[in-house]
Amino acid sequence: MSAKILTFTLNGETTKVMVEPSDMLVDVLRDKLNLIGVKKGCGQGECGACTVIMNGEAVTSCIVPAMKAEGAVVETVEGIGGPGKYHPLQESFMDLGAIQCGFCTPGMIMSAKALLDQNEQPTREEIREAISGNICRCTGYVKIEEAVSAAAKQIKEGK
Amino acid sequence: MKKYNVVGHSVRRLDAAEKATGTAMFSTDFTLPGMLYGKVLRSPYAHAKIVNIDTTEAEKLPGVKAVTTYRNTPREIFNTSATMTFTVPALKPVLDQYIFDNVVRYVGDEVAAVAAVSEEIAEEALQLIKVEYEELPTVFDPLEAMKPEAPVIHADCGEGKNIPGEIIKIPVGDLKKGFEECDVIIEKRFLLPIVKQVQMETQAAVAQVGVDGKITVWSTTQTPHPTRMIIAKIFGVPNSKIRVLNPPYVGGGFGVRIGLSAKAEPIAVALAMQAGKPVKIVYSRKEDFIASDTRHGGYVTVKLGAKKDGTFHALDLRAALNGGAYCSFSTETPGVLGAMGLSVYRIPNQSYFGHSVYTNTTPAGAMRGFGNPQAMFPIESVVDMLAEELGMDPLELRLKNIMKVGDPWCLPYPCNSTGLAECIEKGAKSIGWERRGRLNQPGAKKLRGIGVGVGTHCSNSWPFCVDYDNAIVTVQQDGSIHLASGVPDIGTGTSTALPQLAAEVLGVKLEEVSLTFGDTLSTPFDIGSHASRTCYAAGTAVVAAAKDARKQLLEYAGDFLKVSPERLEIKDSLIYITGQELVGDCAGTGVCQSGEERKSVTLQELAYHAHLRNKQFIGVGRIVPENAPPWHAHFAEVEVDTETGQVKVIKVVAAHDVGKAINPIIVEGQIEGGVLQGVGYAVTEEIRYDAKGRQLHNSLHKYMLLTAEDVPEIEAILIEANEPSGPFGAKGVGEAGLVPTAGAISNAVYNATGLRFYDIPLTEEKVFKALKGDGPATY
Secondary structure (H helix, E strand, C coil): CCCEEEEEEECCEEEEEEECCCCEHHHHHHHHCCCCCCCCCCCCCCCCCCEEEECCEEEEHHHCEHHHHCCCEEECHHHCCECCECCHHHHHHHHCCCCCCCCCHHHHHHHHHHHHHHCCCCCHHHHHHHCCCCCCCCCCCHHHHHHHHHHHHHHHHHC | CCCCCCCCCCCCCCCHHHHHHCCCCEHHHCCCCCCEEEEEEECCCCCEEEEEEECHHHHHCCCEEEEECCCCCCCCCECCECCCCCCCCCCCCCCCECCCCCEECCCCCEEEEEEECCHHHHHHHHHHCEEEEEECCCCCCHHHHCCCCCCCCCCCCCCCCCCCCCCEEEEECCHHHHHHCCCEEEEEEEEECECCCCCCCCCEEEEEECCCCCEEEEECCCCHHHHHHHHHHHHCCCHHHEEEECCCECCCCCCCCCECCCCHHHHHHHHHHHHCCCEEEECCHHHHHHCCCECCCEEEEEEEEECCCCCEEEEEEEEEEEEECCCCCCCHHHHHHHHHHCCCECCCEEEEEEEEEECCCCCECCCCCCCHHHHHHHHHHHHHHHHHHHCCCHHHHHHHHECCCCCCCCCCCCCCCCCHHHHHHHHHHHHCHHHCCCCCCCCCCEEEEEEEEEEECCCCCCCCCCCCEEEEEEECCCCCEEEEECCCECCCCHHHHHHHHHHHHHCCCHHHEEEEECECCCCCCCCCCCCCCHHHHHHHHHHHHHHHHHHHHHHHHHHHHCCCHHHEEEECCEEEECCCCCCCCCCCCCCCCCCCCCCEEEHHHHHHHHHCCCCCCEEEEEECCCCCCCEEEEEEEEEEECCCCCEEEEEEEEEEECCCCCCHHHHHHHHHHHHHHHHHHHHCCCECECCCCCECCCCCCCCCCCCHHHCCEEEEEEECCCCCCCHHHCCCCCCHHHCCHHHHHHHHHHHHHCCCCCECCCCHHHHHHHHHHHCCCCC
16 A cells, blocks of 8 residues: 545545555644644553544544545544634533643543534433543543533533 | 632633634644654663664664764753752752763663654664663662662762662651650551653653754743753753743643653754754653653651540651652652651651662652652551541541641741641531441441541742742733743643732733743743642742732822822722722723823823833732642542452542632642542552563553543532732642542541551552452551
8 A cells, every 4th residue: 555645524624635554543633734633642542632523433543544534524623613603512611620731622522522412411421431531630520521511511402 | 708800710711712622732733844853762671781882774764864872962960850950059969860871770761862854764763773781780679779789770879879869857856755755656667659640741842953052942841941951051051042931831740840851852952953953752652651750659657656645746757769760859759758747747756767769760750749648648547547546536636636827847937827627627527527437237248438638738849949930010002911920831720820810919800911931031030830839939929020010000100190109999900099989080981181180090091101101011020939838638438349359439528728719610620630640549550660670551551540430529628728928828739639638548448448558559459359368468
């Protein structure tokens, strides 16, 4: 195998980028597409900082070969909201003290979004399970769990 | 209690939006045009001499731009820690590291580095470096390393075999006589594990060396200014030609980069000098584990004596910590262990004797709590044992003996405030202390227990280490405020709390204040973020600078409004004459007629008025912080599965005297995060070594961090026993959540099972073996 053009949908836009067979999705997103919100904390799928949503599922992009994303729909934290139209998860993370150093935050939000996209009323256990692959060393997870729960409520009420 | 406009409010963090949208820049995200990637060759041996090193093939590999070893880098000795390269007289700095040496002293020690156009080529080049090692004898246990037959790891040890720096001795009263006068004495030795900070962003640095010789380093350091001094010393370049900064965010710290980020900065600079191009080094997670400072493990002995009525009368505390292969913080850590361990209870006769010992393991350095957790798990265990011996309730015994305001203690600053009694009372109520002893049905296989642990800490490191702060407040021409402080924000909320302090003093809304931080070029010297000091000490400098600017503003406004400045007040950027009706005043309307009597003026109008007359208001704060003890009582409820040995922590109540919470939600977050790290310290986390000195827990998969599914209920209770020396009454909080947690949990396990453990973590294996008849191990 040699380098080829990867075509996929990234944050709603059709994106083409040259990738090598050995490239992992995290490196393509970070280094070639400049999406620094996709963090790299271990490179072994163990910390969750690089979590993105691929075809509706939260994946650790550091162990997904980039070529696996051919034709896929990929969402990163950069694509879910911003000033004026923050995603409810971004709002609740900001308001409820769920952010400290911020390195785990994008991946944590993406794991939570993958859950809320599929489950409008998650239980506490479901929230915990959804983010259990995302390590946070600052918060003790207390305010993160509260923020996910609050966002779920807000999304449901907003509909 | 006084109400403030900005201080004491849980405002949204000023860095929240960047961090929630993925736009926040960290060192690992930072790139420069033409940048190369650096990789480090590390020793596979725990102790060896490098007989020969041949880099010829590596240099020939296309894409390789620089290869560095001990032969072509400065032979300048240093210490990676912020405090020890330039320590406080009369202490003598312990300098024992070079960028690269011809002897390696632990598995992971730096041998060589390569800079290349890609990480892959740099990795490939490392494989081409031929190193011939001559293995040397090794030692991994601190007690073994002090024996005459142990190998010498560093020769220059004045106090004893392999002991770095000074042995810390703290004598109070008459220890021998004190114990003779005791009715009950308990003495036990404890074994503490080696654990890791595991901050989410690994060690990283990007170095650029200009054609004019100026050096710029973007890095993960918690202390940009001292780090600049260390780099200046290593490379023989003036401080003024070096800039060290965070870009500006740092993915956690917990002590691991107080000073250099392991050796990321000097290696990146050395490679950049040789290559003539910027070089980026990002440690892999494995490198972060094996080649960046751990917490000190080791042995701590507690001998505590009391009178029949429970009055503590004598305490002998001794520590021999595993310092690993290089000193780093190995003299200060045992110092804090002793100083804090002796300061929780009022005991007339005390002694501390403690030090570290070099071994062939990863260097041990600073980690949240800094020796204090190593003191308090043993001390709080022995206090509970003493309570049982005396037939007293553990809370009653503690309340009888805890330090009170004005009590004499060994610390060189006064105890001005303590809310510890209130912490104990409120925490006990919340956990339901009265349920203790009635938690289990006969024959139950899962046993519940409740335990307590208390403690104190510091709010900076003065007068033990160099520790001072500066801050500058400049009123901009439109009346908005710019604040400059040299501290970083490693996640603790500095970049929100400091502007809150400035806004409160200046009488402006928070959004009027912007902060420059974590950059040696645009801020005056600040020692940095460590020792639970940032809000307390850097905050004191910010308050001083804001007061200075406020004074200038009010003097100018006094002339402007033709009243004495003492009569003026500022609120929401409006300077007004106190006690006068503001209705009808023209300030801020833009339609003031000349000659009209003014009762107020906006900062915007005043600053621009001054600007037109060639004047800016600049407030300067230059302070040496006092120091102050935060206090805390943790209560843990656990459930021990007697069939598996699993210790499940059900709930932790963490009551903390924080002086004053400048931003309560941030303070709660600090406590909750500290508590979970403490639960990990007590129950799961540990790095062990094999017989060759290789870490057995060198990845997130192997190192047992708690996840969201393992979190107990954590209740943070804030007690605000106003601290007179702190900004708006605040004192340190960052480290405190970790300090008493392991003691509380181990005491709860005893309460559940009757098994007293003398070592942590309380893993399933350890507890299971103890339950099945072996009993807990002793040391």
